[in-house]
Amino acid sequence: MPKDHGIGAAPKRREDVRFLTGTGQYTDDINVYGQTYCHFLRSDVAHGKITSIDTSEAEKMPGVVRIFTGKDFEGLGGLPCGWQVTDKHGAPMKEPGHPVLAQGKVRHVGDPIAAVVADSLEEARDAAEAIMVEIEDLPAVVDMKAALESGAAKVHDDLDDNLCYDWQFGSEQEAVDKAFAEAAHVSTLELVNNRLVANPMEPRVAVGEYNRANDESTLYTTSQNPHVIRLLMGAFVLNIPEHKLRVVAPDVGGGFGTKIFHYAEEAFVTWASRQINRPVKWTSTRSEAFMSDAHGRDHVTKIELALDKDNNFTGLRTDTYANMGAYLSTFSSSVPTWLHGTLMAGNYKTPAVQVNVKAVFTNTVPVDAYRGAGRPEATFQLERVVDKAARELGVDPIALRRQNFITEFPYATPVAVEYDTGDYVATMDKLEEMIDRAGFEARRKESESRGKLRGLGINCYIEACGIAPSNLVGQLGARAGLYDAATVRVNATGSISVMVGAHSHGQGHETAFPQVVAEMLGIDESMIDIVHGDSSKIPFGMGTYGSRSLAVCGSAMVRATEKIINKAKKIAAHLLEASEGDIELKDGQFTVAGTDKSVAWGDVTLAAYVPHNYPLEEIEPGLEETAFYDPANFTYPAGAYACEVEVDPETGKVTIERFAAADDFGNVVNPMIVEGQVHGGLAQGIGQAMLENCVYDESGQLLTASYMDYAMPRADDVPFYAVDHSCATPCTHNPLGVKGCGEAGAIGSPPSVVNAVIDALHSGGHKVEHIDMPVSPHRVWQAMQG
Amino acid sequence: MTKVTMTVNGKTVAKEVRGNMLMTEFLRDELHLTGTHVGCDTSQCGACVIHVNGQDVKACTMFAGEAEGAEVATIEGMANADGSLNTIQQAFQDYHGLQCGFCTPGMVMTAAALLRDNPKPSETEIRDYLEGNICRCTGYHNIVKAIMAASGQDVSAIAAE
Ligand code: FES
Ligand code: FES
Numbered sequence: 001m002p003k004d005h006g007i008g009a010a011p012k013r014r015e016d017v018r019f020l021t022g023t024g025q026y027t028d029d030i031n032v033y034g035q036t037y038c039h040f041l042r043s044d045v046a047h048g049k050i051t052s053i054d055t056s057e058a059e060k061m062p063g064v065v066r067i068f069t070g071k072d073f074e075g076l077g078g079l080p081c082g083w084q085v086t087d088k089h090g091a092p093m094k095e096p097g098h099p100v101l102a103q104g105k106v107r108h109v110g111d112p113i114a115a116v117v118a119d120s121l122e123e124a125r126d127a128a129e130a131i132m133v134e135i136e137d138l139p140a141v142v143d144m145k146a147a148l149e150s151g152a153a154k155v156h157d158d159l160d161d162n163l164c165y166d167w168q169f170g171s172e173q174e175a176v177d178k179a180f181a182e183a184a185h186v187s188t189l190e191l192v193n194n195r196l197v198a199n200p201m202e203p204r205v206a207v208g209e210y211n212r213a214n215d216e217s218t219l220y221t222t223s224q225n226p227h228v229i230r231l232l233m234g235a236f237v238l239n240i241p242e243h244k245l246r247v248v249a250p251d252v253g254g255g256f257g258t259k260i261f262h263y264a265e266e267a268f269v270t271w272a273s274r275q276i277n278r279p280v281k282w283t284s285t286r287s288e289a290f291m292s293d294a295h296g297r298d299h300v301t302k303i304e305l306a307l308d309k310d311n312n313f314t315g316l317r318t319d320t321y322a323n324m325g326a327y328l329s330t331f332s333s334s335v336p337t338w339l340h341g342t343l344m345a346g347n348y349k350t351p352a353v354q355v356n357v358k359a360v361f362t363n364t365v366p367v368d369a370y371r372g373a374g375r376p377e378a379t380f381q382l383e384r385v386v387d388k389a390a391r392e393l394g395v396d397p398i399a400l401r402r403q404n405f406i407t408e409f410p411y412a413t414p415v416a417v418e419y420d421t422g423d424y425v426a427t428m429d430k431l432e433e434m435i436d437r438a439g440f441e442a443r444r445k446e447s448e449s450r451g452k453l454r455g456l457g458i459n460c461y462i463e464a465c466g467i468a469p470s471n472l473v474g475q476l477g478a479r480a481g482l483y484d485a486a487t488v489r490v491n492a493t494g495s496i497s498v499m500v501g502a503h504s505h506g507q508g509h510e511t512a513f514p515q516v517v518a519e520m521l522g523i524d525e526s527m528i529d530i531v532h533g534d535s536s537k538i539p540f541g542m543g544t545y546g547s548r549s550l551a552v553c554g555s556a557m558v559r560a561t562e563k564i565i566n567k568a569k570k571i572a573a574h575l576l577e578a579s580e581g582d583i584e585l586k587d588g589q590f591t592v593a594g595t596d597k598s599v600a601w602g603d604v605t606l607a608a609y610v611p612h613n614y615p616l617e618e619i620e621p622g623l624e625e626t627a628f629y630d631p632a633n634f635t636y637p638a639g640a641y642a643c644e645v646e647v648d649p650e651t652g653k654v655t656i657e658r659f660a661a662a663d664d665f666g667n668v669v670n671p672m673i674v675e676g677q678v679h680g681g682l683a684q685g686i687g688q689a690m691l692e693n694c695v696y697d698e699s700g701q702l703l704t705a706s707y708m709d710y711a712m713p714r715a716d717d718v719p720f721y722a723v724d725h726s727c728a729t730p731c732t733h734n735p736l737g738v739k740g741c742g743e744a745g746a747i748g749s750p751p752s753v754v755n756a757v758i759d760a761l762h763s764g765g766h767k768v769e770h771i772d773m774p775v776s777p778h779r780v781w782q783a784m785q786g
Numbered sequence: 787m788t789k790v791t792m793t794v795n796g797k798t799v800a801k802e803v804r805g806n807m808l809m810t811e812f813l814r815d816e817l818h819l820t821g822t823h824v825g826c827d828t829s830q831c832g833a834c835v836i837h838v839n840g841q842d843v844k845a846c847t848m849f850a851g852e853a854e855g856a857e858v859a860t861i862e863g864m865a866n867a868d869g870s871l872n873t874i875q876q877a878f879q880d881y882h883g884l885q886c887g888f889c890t891p892g893m894v895m896t897a898a899a900l901l902r903d904n905p906k907p908s909e910t911e912i913r914d915y916l917e918g919n920i921c922r923c924t925g926y927h928n929i930v931k932a933i934m935a936a937s938g939q940d941v942s943a944i945a946a947e
Contacts, residue, residue, distance in 0.1 A: 012879050019887025020875040020894065022821015022861035029820035122804075201825045201833060201888040201922050253823070253888030254922050286826040506886030506923045676882045676928060683925030707830035707920070715916035715926040720909075720944055745925070 006519035007736075010672035013511040015504070024251040027205035027222050028283050035207070035279035036065050038269060039124035041114040041131055042291065043106035046140035046363040046700020047153065050104055050133065053114060058130035063123030065276055067131065068268070069114045070103040076271070079262055080236040081328035084477040085337050085359075088168035093359070096156040098327040100237065100264045100271075106135060107155055107326035108363050109702050110291025112264055117272055117280055140363040140700035144300060144321040147360050155326055155361040164324050164333070164359035169341045171352040171414040179315025179352040183306035187389035192772045193377045195298035195323065195694040197710060198370045200505075202253020203284040204293065208269030212277055216244050219270045223249040224259045224503050225543020228480070230535050232262040232330070238271050242535075245270075249533040252505035256684070257369040258293045259505070260545050261330035265292070290705040295694055296370020298323035299336060303381040305350075305389055313350040313404045318381060320357045325366035332368040333359065338476050339374030339464070345413035346382045347424045347460040347638060348404040353414045363700040369545065371684055371746040375463045383459035383751035387758070388769060397755070398437075401460055402428060410732075417464055419636045422664060424460060426727040430662040431458065431640040434722050440644070443657075444763065453647040454657070455760025458640065461748035465740035466551030466635035466731070483630035484553035485540045488517065488560040490568075490623035492609035494602040496528045498560075501541015502553035503533050506680075507742065508673040509549060515669050516554060516736065520561045522587040523601055539626050547740025550669060551635050551731065558735045559627035567623060568604045574615045575599050575607060635731045635739035639663035643686075643752040647760040652781030654690060654757055660722040661748065666730040666739035674741045678723045681745020687713035688746070689753035689773050711774075792853045794819070795863025803850045809843075810834050812850035813860060821861035821891045825920070832919030835892040835899075836860045842899035844918070861891035864898070874898055874936045881941070883932035885923035892919050897933045906937050 118124035141147035226247040306315035322336030341355035390397035447454035470481035514528035572590035591598040691711035704710040730737030825833035837859040
């Protein structure tokens with residue numbers, strides 16, 4: 001029987017009512033009295049030297065308040081990168097400056113050159129057109145391998161070349177070499193993990209407001225992590241102490257990673273509002289978003305898998321070129337390294353694994369984390385090469401995976417992480433049941449009778465979520481701690497506000513988090529509210545990304561609630577004239593064990609705030625507790641996915657007929673929300689595999705700069721998905737036993753789509769080994785022509 | 787500046803507006819009806835869908851002046867008279883047809899237009915009709931399910947297969 005409240009129940013989302021009635025408050029819905037509007041003049045060339053900027057005509061235009069250029073930002077800091085990667089020779093990565101407004105050079109289409117602040121947006125736009133900018137074109141570097149050739153144009157003149165770092169990680173060289181030297185079979189694959197644009201439906205917005213009376217600045221912004229923005233912007237860019245800086249991220253219309261990062265526009269509106277003593281608002285258009293939001297993926301990889309004569313995986317080696325774009329975005333450097341290399345073992349007990357990554361600067365928009373961040377790239381290459389190996393060896397792809405599964409936990413991989421728990425056999429069993437594998441041949445025949453090819457693709461995935469143990473990531477180069485915090489504030493009448501550092505931008509925290517506290521206290525969920533997204537209201541928080549909210553911030557909330565329970569028991573013991581150790585809390589009642597003496601939750605909370613009969617010598621009045629929680633390990637959600645496609649051999653068009661996902665997320669607090677997260681991830685993964693591709697031409701022009709050219713998955717591109725999360729092995733090191741579910745769908749789905757297409761083509765006699773994503777009709781058709 | 791008069795969610799409004807003011811700006815900035823969202827600048831996302839004289843229209847594709855004399859309905863006017871969610875809104879909540887909520891007003895307005903013309907659409911008809919509405923969060927599964935449920939169809943078997 002499903003529960004109707006508490007952990008495991010699926011109450012309707014309380015945030016839905018405001019969203020369904022048009023009363024949500026997104027950043028663009030905020031207008032501040034006296035506000036000005038900002039328009040950025042952005043580079044339309046990929047690489048060039050700014051020889052002059054003349055704003056004199058523009059300044060005379062109606063409504064113009066002030067025009068800013070890079071000159072105005074000299075002396076202020078640049079946008080920082082939050083992760084220092086050390087290259088294989090022990091040198092720190094190259095870290096070029098990232099100015100708020102371009103200084104001397106533009107390095108990608110969309111790089112902001114000047115900003116016009118005016119009384120209206122129209123006036124700001126008109127004036128921007130009157131700014132005279134002279135740019136001397138420089139050759140652009142777009143292709144990563146070409147960018148590393150000697151003599152290539154340099155994105156940053158003060159660096160020796162375009163190589164940010166050359167990183168190596170994993171098993172000893174000798175062990176890897178031996179595995180390949182002794183291999184009975186080696187499968188090799190070269191592939192591209194296509195560049196994507198995250199495209200949350202709400203474009204980015206930033207409103208800066210300065211209050212001269214108390215010298216405080218407020219930034220309203222579309223962020224997944226307001227405290228991180230406050231820290232980075234205050235300490236590194238603008239030099240404003242944190243107590244004078246408030247960052248508010250209200251309702252945010254999706255993030256998917258791209259709203260983690262600290263962006264130039266945020267720093268600009270905050271700083272400009274202090275200069276002109278008026279609020280400054282900037283709202284991105286979608287076209288601007290394409291050229292200023294950090295992009296995702298963009299890896300070019302060669303992967304090799306060594307197997308012994310019994311088809312055991314013995315070695316894995318990968319070589320990746322990772323595009324950084326023109327500047328290092330906030331977490332960019334960690335994505336192809338620690339978020340990618342540490343997952344290369346996948347679900348398999350391959351003893352020797354080596355990961356090589358060259359990170360490259362190019363004249364393109366910065367590339368950073370996008371849903372999955374490094375883990376989709378790891379999963380795609382691994383699960384593609386395993387499929388290829390199965391085909392080359394003539395063995396069943398599921399059997400080959402099963403044979404190599406890790407089955408004992410904890411398991412220390414050769415790539416630094418230790419999986420605490422999992423059951424890959426169980427999710428694979430579940431998946432086979434979900435997809436009716438036995439019926440596949442009949443379905444294939446039916447497709448063939450209509451002249452179509454049918455393919456079944458499966459894959460496994462594992463991810464490291466619940467980011468992250470601070471001491472570990474500190475050793476790996478993170479410049480931040482990755483704990484989270486929560487304050488549980490119990491009011492006199494027993495209602496509760498929980499201030500959490502996690503930020504909800506679609507994940508439903510306002511519904512799911514109270515389920516946990518309600519379960520612990522035995523009170524009604526309606527008595528509990530979640531407060532998030534405002535640095536002035538919450539203790540601290542690293543925000544929401546990397547499927548961390550419940551695993552890390554939820555754990556902090558549990559710890560704070562435990563402190564509340566401890567204190568409340570002391571108060572109850574006093575009220576009941578019993579000893580504290582005998583007090584039990586159940587269903588919102590404190591009872592003396594073994595008796596019928598009890599006091600209700602509300603009596604205890606009232607006593608805490610009206611301490612007339614209260615042990616004041618022993619405990620303070622009030623009932624409010626804060627906890628910071630730093631995880632002991634990552635969490636390791638894992639699972640098995642399957643995709644069944646039909647390919648039209650006449651046109652190359654691929655249709656997804658079925659999609660199934662069997663996930664192990666550990667314990668689940670709200671299954672409805674978890675399934676929704678998987679659906680959304682699947683659509684993004686299927687979008688990557690089938691439709692989405694961010695393309696630059698050789699000169700660095702962005703060819704896919706709107707929804708006309710960048711194909712977003714739409715309702716008729718995707719099927720109903722079959723999802724299951726019943727094979728749960730709870731996380732062993734956090735109090736809820738949860739692992740995180742936000743990224744799984746995007747990580748796990750691309751390989752099964754491509755595996756399915758390749759399977760379909762082989763069934764039609766086309767010996768195609770690989771098609772790069774997106775598997776568009778054109779690419780599939782071309783592959784079939786040989 | 788031109789004067790426009792129209793009925794929005796049953797109330798008559800009259801305003802002086804710029805000739806090139808988009809309907810999205812008119813609703814959001816002039817009337818403070820911020821439920822109509824702007825997700826793109828090429829008329830392709832559907833976050834801005836409203837009803838004009840009973841037709842679903844992308845508000846970013848029309849000037850405010852073009853709505854002179856029209857009956858306009860926005861997401862703010864969709865709930866029942868007592869403030870409770872209407873059938874479609876309720877189905878979106880019941881079936882978790884929204885996450886971040888940004889596409890949601892457009893989805894609800896589009897679904898309302900569909901169900902008025904086609905009270906029991908098939909899954910395919912729904913997916914086709916949503917062609918102009920992008921949702922980045924839900925993967926559409928629960929949106930399609932919610933619309934089927936709102937039209938009185940049994941959705942209990944969906945995705946159990
Ligand atoms: S705002 Fe995107 S279609 Fe109107
Ligand atoms: S719910 Fe976020 S875009 Fe649809």
